[in-house]
Amino acid sequence: MAARWWPLPFLVLALALLPGPALAERIKDIADIGGVRGNPLIGYGLVVGLDGTGDRTSQTPFTVQSLRNMLNELGVNLPSGVNPQLKNVAAVAIHAELPPFAKPGQPIDITVSSIGNSVSLRGGSLLMAPLKGIDGQIYAIAQGSLVVGGFGAEGKDGSRISVNVPSVGRIPNGATVERALPDIFGGSNVLTINLHQPDFTTASRMVAVLNETFGPDSAAAIDGGTISMQAPSGAGQRVNFLAQVENLELTPGESAARIVVNSRTGTVVIGSAVRVMPAAVSHGSLTVTVSESTVVSQPDAFSAGNTVATPQSQVSATAQGGHMFKFQGGVSLEQIVKAVNDIGAAPGDLIAILEALKQVGALQADLEVI
Structure with a gap:
């Protein structure tokens, strides 16, 4: 069996901010008015009506505690020491954003996420839950039926399949604003x-x-x-x-010269303001091959020997011929892309080339590798 290292299979060069006539933009598209912003809200509640996909209450005592407190508020007193073992209830965290200038009575969207071991919130309904701001005040009340985009199923033998994330759902217009923000x-x-x-x-x-x-x-x-x-x-x-x-x-000012390299996906984004000083670059690649085989030693007939299997490994390294190319001073974005494509540089090789150009002062741009 042979194990071989290959460079990343592809390289995507995105031409960002191509040179062209500068376009005017509205102030509302590039700036915000100070103080006019949304405010985050958070809450805790219970989702009921689940089809056996709720929290396993033996492992989530806070779900049982919340259920007992809610039933006591509704006048239902459970005997002490009795913990209901329900599979249709899940404890959830609720978060939303209170828009600027929101007034009491206006609806806002909310997101509901399981915080226990519920595998799916599909088909559940959120019971009335308060949403608080950073100051601890209640700004909205949430309640409603969840819309879940994910799907999950589990067999008795432990096998499970899921699509997207069924433990998170949304309720459009699921909360009503109860308190307005201070007037700023x-x-x-x-x-x-x-x-x-x-x-x-x-x-x-x-x-x-x-x-x-x-x-x-x-x-x-x-x-x-x-x-x-x-x-x-x-x-x-x-x-x-x-x-x-x-x-x-x-007309906004031109953005700074910048290159962003995503080493995981092989995506490289190069701004139009990037320039390269005159420089010569040598590019090559190395391939390492590991071969595994087994040799069987068979003794002669009627001998007292035993059959022995001996593993053998063979390691080899091959350096392919390097490419020497030259960047002309002040080249344009299109020329940089063409030079890289001509040599067939993989993303890892391109990162090394760009870092080397940066080290010798030939790259006039900020280089960011993510």
Whole structure:
């Protein structure tokens, strides 16, 4: 039997950010208004009505405790020492995001995940459960029937098959907001705009557009990712003002030269701003082969000897001819891709080439291997 090491079978080069005419983008697509964001909510509850796929209560005492507490609240008192052994109940964690400006009575989506040993939540219903914020206050109440995208089945002999993740489900509009967030929108005449990707060029251009539209000194850059600007203090006027701000267009600054290599999938993403200084690179590959065989020694007839099997191993290494190629100074992205494809470099080889170019200062880009 032979074991052979092969390089990764394929290499995908993605041409990212190809050179071309710069396009204007709206402020609402590249930035957020400071303080206008969602807030995470979390809760704990019980899912009932499962078809024998609930928690094994002998191994999840918190499920039994939660069930007893719920029944006591409903006026059903279980005798002490009696623990119901149910297979249609599962303890779950619930999480959701409270959108900005959400008001009491509005519905939000929730995600429900098993925290015990339930194998599937398919067909279950979540009983009323409170959702709390980081301050411990209740902001929403969740309840409803789960929608589970996964599927699972288990045999009596222990065999099991599952598709996707049946222990996680969602309930669209499964929670109702009960408490609004504190008002952070009105009361001040200063607003901040936070860029999704901090960039000094983009921040400078945004300040110029805002000052040109609303007058000199209306906006100022605090740093490369934050712009401060004057705004009306009244809520109604501020809404109209921000409606104008978020629809203003500007041309963002070009992204920095960057290369991202995924060594697991063999994907390489190269930005259009990447440049290579003049450099010569030698590329080769090594193949190691291990062969296993068994030799049987058979004694002569009528002799007192025994048949013996002797394993034998043979190891060989072959270095294929290297390729020498040259990168011209300041080559374009298309030329880099062509040079790599011409030599048939595998992802592992490409990573080594890029790291070597970076070491000698010939690669003008940030190299990130994930």
